[in-house]
Amino acid sequence: MKYGKSFSEKNLYRMSHFANIFQDTSLLKELSPFLSWSHFSELIQIKNEKARIYYAKEAAERHLGIRDLRLQISRKAYERQEIANSQITENSPVPFNVFKDPYLLDIFGLKGKKVRIRQ
Numbered sequence: 271m272k273y274g275k276s277f278s279e280k281n282l283y284r285m286s287h288f289a290n291i292f293q294d295t296s297l298l299k300e301l302s303p304f305l306s307w308s309h310f311s312e313l314i315q316i317k318n319e320k321a322r323i324y325y326a327k328e329a330a331e332r333h334l335g336i337r338d339l340r341l342q343i344s345r346k347a348y349e350r351q352e353i354a355n356s357q358i359t360e361n362s363p364v365p366f367n368v369f370k371d372p373y374l375l376d377i378f379g380l381k382g383k384k385v386r387i388r389q
Contacts, residue, residue, distance in 0.1 A: 287314050297323070304330035312339055321348040 275281075291314050292298055305313075309329055316322040325348060329339045 284311055284314065301326050301330050304333065308336045309339055312336065312343065316343065324348045
């Protein structure tokens with residue numbers, strides 16, 4: 271604690287890990303005006319590079335706070351988008367990345383219940 275709590279062993283490890291992961295300075299220039307150190311601390315924990323970049327860009331573009339970023343990560347937004355995109359063929363009438371923001375209906379407590387949607 272000689273230099274302050276910002277330089278604790280844990281934070282120094284995060285800083286080093288951050289420097290190893292975000293080596294592309296052009297990406298950092300794009301993201302840094304919109305993301306805080308807390309955002310980057312969450313992002314460096316993501317092992318998949320494509321997912322990490324996806325979440326970073328989403329947070330920057332949509333001006334997500336740290337709580338919203340954590341929610342996106344916990345709900346696996348990147349993985350859901352990848353699954354949706356993998357089911358779209360070249361001749362599909364559904365455009366690529368159309369399912370960018372999936373509707374999560376967990377809040378209605380419908381788990382295990384059959385629901386009929388009328389059109």
